[in-house]
Amino acid sequence: MARESYQEKLETLQDDVLYMSEVVTDRLRLALESMEQKDHDTAWDVIDGDDEINQLYLDLEEDCIDLLALQQPVAGDLRLIASSFKIITDLERIADLAVNLAEYTLDADRDMSPEVDVQAIGNTTIEMVEDAMDAYAEEDIDACFAVAERDDDLDDRCRQASDTVMRDLIEKEVDADADEAEVEAIMQDVSRLLLTVRDLERIGDHAVNISARTVYMVEKDDSLIY
Numbered sequence: 407m408a409r410e411s412y413q414e415k416l417e418t419l420q421d422d423v424l425y426m427s428e429v430v431t432d433r434l435r436l437a438l439e440s441m442e443q444k445d446h447d448t449a450w451d452v453i454d455g456d457d458e459i460n461q462l463y464l465d466l467e468e469d470c471i472d473l474l475a476l477q478q479p480v481a482g483d484l485r486l487i488a489s490s491f492k493i494i495t496d497l498e499r500i501a502d503l504a505v506n507l508a509e510y511t512l513d514a515d516r517d518m519s520p521e522v523d524v525q526a527i528g529n530t531t532i533e534m535v536e537d538a539m540d541a542y543a544e545e546d547i548d549a550c551f552a553v554a555e556r557d558d559d560l561d562d563r564c565r566q567a568s569d570t571v572m573r574d575l576i577e578k579e580v581d582a583d584a585d586e587a588e589v590e591a592i593m594q595d596v597s598r599l600l601l602t603v604r605d606l607e608r609i610g611d612h613a614v615n616i617s618a619r620t621v622y623m624v625e626k627d628d629s630l631i632y
Contacts, residue, residue, distance in 0.1 A: 412473075412477055415469075415473060416473070416483060416486060416487075418469075419466070419469055419470070419473065419486075419487070419490055420486070420490065420542075420543070422462075422465075422466055422469070423466065423493055423494055423497075423542070424539060424542070424543055425462075426459070426462045426463070426466065426494060426497050427497055427535065427536075427539040429458070429459060429462065429501075430459060430497045430498075430500050430501045430504070430535070431532055431535055431536055431539075433452050433456075433459065433501055433504045434501075434503075434504040434507075434528075434531070434532055434535070434609070435532060436448050436451060436452050436504075436508075437449070437452045437504040437505070437507035437508045437511070438507065438524075438525060438528040438529070438532075440452065440508055440511045441507060441510065441511045441514070441524065441525075441528075441602070442524075442525055444511065444514065445511070446511065446512055448508075449508035449509070449511040449512050450508070450512075452504055452505060452507075452508035453505050453508050453509065456501060456502070456505050459497075459498060459501040460498065462494075463494055463495075463497070463498040466490070466491075466494045467491065467494065470487050470488075470490060470491040470494075473487050474487055482623075485622060485623045485626065486623055488623075489619040489620065489622060489623035490623075492615070492619045493615075493616050493619050493620075496612040496613075496615045496616050496619075497612075497616075499608075499612055500535060500609050500612050503605045503606075503608055503609050503612075506601070506605050507528075507602060507605060510598045510601065510602055513594070513598060514595065514598060521570060522567045522570050522571060522599065522603070523567075524567075524599075524602055524603070524606070527560070527563055527564065527567065527603070527606050528606055530556070530560055530563075530610070531560065531609040531610050531613065534553050534556055534557070534560070534609075534610055534613035534614075535609065535612070535613045537552070537553050537556075537613070538550070538553045538613045538614075538616040538617045538620070539616065541553065541620050542616065542619075542620045542623075545620070545623075545624045546620075547620075547621055547624055547625060547627075549617075550617035550618070550620050550621045550630065551617070551621070553613055553614060553616075553617040554630055556610075557610050557611065557613070557614045560606075560607065560610040561607060561610070564603050564604070564606060564607040564610075567603045568600055568603050568604075571596060571599050571600055571603070572600075575592075575596050614630065617630060618630035618631045619631070
């Protein structure tokens with residue numbers, strides 16, 4: 407393989423990682439939309455589309471392995487390939503969490519804790535992932551650290567949201583005549599909302615992971631990894 411071809415393959419790898427991120431964030435938006443609109447068709451689109459993302463991941467994994475095995479890259483090229491491999495792993499897991507959100511939509515029976523703005527939290531996580539991927543594309547270290555700083559605020563919002571859900575459950579008056587099935591439905595809805603908040607928080611964590619790998623890729627700085 408000529409050196410020029412090798413460099414082209416590195417550029418193609420980055421382009422393909424960015425394409426995967428676009429597909430993943432689009433699915434995440436659709437999952438949040440399905441929750442807001444209680445749209446089962448959109449939820450199924452997200453669930454059924456997960457195979458495409460898994461295939462993207464496997465194809466990119468193979469590309470990374472080929473570059474490592476055939477070219478024996480060193481220094482910056484090695485970090486680029488290794489970081490890209492780690493980033494696609496985070497993207498695949500974000501896609502899995504989007505599937506979780508879509509599945510919660512299918513299971514939802516009623517609105518719980520309307521004061522918890524799931525959509526606002528979800529939009530923040532999408533922005534964090536997009537900002538992290540822009541930083542990867544531009545090798546923007548400052549942007550990477552900005553994503554990490556935003557995660558502290560996201561964690562606080564998720565913690566407050568979970569506290570609100572639990573408070574509402576404690577304060578909720580269940581009709582004395584409610585049967586076991588109705589009580590069970592309420593508990594399942596509460597559990598679903600808590601899982602939604604947890605999964606959104608985890609998406610933010612993956613955005614930080616992406617930023618951390620970019621910082622390491624560019625400056626061999628592991629301060630965000632550990």
